[in-house]
Amino acid sequence: MTAKTLEALADVEAATVEVHDVHKWYGTHRVLDGVDLTVRPGEVTVILGPSGSGKSTLLRVINHLEKPEIGYVSVNGEPIGVKRQGERLKELSERAILTQRGRIGFVFQNFNLFPHLTVLDNVAAAPVATGRLGRTEAQELARALLARVGLADRTGAYPRQLSGGQQQRVAIARALALRPGVILFDEPTSALDPELVGEVLAVIKDLANSGTTLVIVTHEIGFARETADRVVFIDGGRIVEQGPPSEVLDKPRHERTKDFLSKVL
């Protein structure tokens, strides 16, 4: 392996994510209503909440797929999608936002792999397109990452030839290819057949152990209990309560949390 590929494989410094008083609304509907959240480096945060509570929107605000109306998110202290101009925040250029997104991995519920590219090219595309690695180096990196998620033998396949679980593992490898300091997971196992959930959770758990900062929206309470450092319960666009799983999941203080947990457990 070349030095550049090895460097790309080395563990990345985990990032800090700070959400500063984020408000987001569509018309008159308030989706996020003043969310403050700090995720420390290497921390695994699980976001729980009923459907429509704004948890996916919060995740999408972090990498600026959604623009907040008020407030901002910063990763390692750098505001995402905006910059400070005097007393106000000003939108960044599209190009600058795209560059920032390279530092934030995102894994979708529906995988969203590129169906016309092979598994290898799906993973290798971003490092090449953003000019970080040459083609050969990127493919070398992609092979190593695919081996890490247990798919070393499927590099030549097209996404639709894979099972859902395999596709999601490719999607995780694709997110890793840019060495993100934080990876966001938007219900990564919700589109999977039950017997395939385990293999994806195992990969996420492996990432958690490697010290990457993870923010995960999921309904897998068991996984949250085992892996999360912190559980955040969201309802109505606000954080209702947060803390270690032993507290939020086992001794919830708020009625709404208790109510939600009684429905999903």
Add this chain to the structure above:
Amino acid sequence: MSEPPGATVTLPLTSVADEPSKPLTAQRVLPLRRPGRWIATAVVLVLVAQFVHGLVTNPFYQWDRWGYWFLRPTILDGLAITLEVTAYSAVLGLVGGILLALARLSRSPVLRAVSWTYVWAFRSIPLIVVLIFLYNFSALYKTVSVGIPFGPAFFSFDESRLATDMAVAVIGLSLNEAAYAAEVVRGGILSVDQGQHEAAAALGLPKGYQFRRIVFPQALRSIIPNYVNQLIGLIKGTSLVFYVSLLDLFGSAQTMGSTYPGDIVPLLLVVTVWYLILTSVVSVVQFYIERHYARGATRSLPPTPLQKLRTGLTDLRARIRREAAV
């Protein structure tokens, strides 16, 4: 195709306990007979035979004259003009269509409005009107070396009449083609899943790369069949350039027809056969391009005709061997 009934098949004998004669499950299900289908087939075959017979034997078609004209240099020159006009207009039309589609999908209201108006106008005006309008326009302005709507100086025209007519034809057809291509391309881009745009954006892929490598190749799957349809219309549409005094395939035949009035029918047949050939070539090319862009969209690629033939032969051989063994 189904095997004739009664052919014994080596299904694994499921154990129907102690059944002395052949158990039901050991034999193939008898296929339903369809006499109606046979009758319909026979009727159609008779009709087709009648038609072919008439085509061959009716002296009206003068096949000997057809043979005389088919490869005449004047016809082939016309064919070359047809191909040239089609090729330029297809490329310029597609490029223009892509730009118009992008403008239509952009966030700028001005670009959207301009694109919409263009498509509206050129889909409304008959091609022949556009061509004749441009033709008269070019009579007013002697040099038509500038004014190619899409791309830089792709053509270098001398001031000969032919080059000007060519320019008029290509510009007219391209303007028209671009309007239709714009809708085809726009439809293709809209058919790409929103998740693909999001994934590309989430990975921070540069904007141009997102379009060229992620969105457009996927859009092509729906663009190609529609654009080929357009293209076939365009090939035939080029026959209108006769009216701006460009002697294409149809134009040459038409001119020869007025010189040799007795040969009008064979000349029209010459033109028909050439257009059939052109369309067939385009269809074959379409098949392979579609197959290329089907990568990943289906679990396995559709077989090429050659592969189909090969598996067909293998199957047939296996079947003959099986039946000989019985």
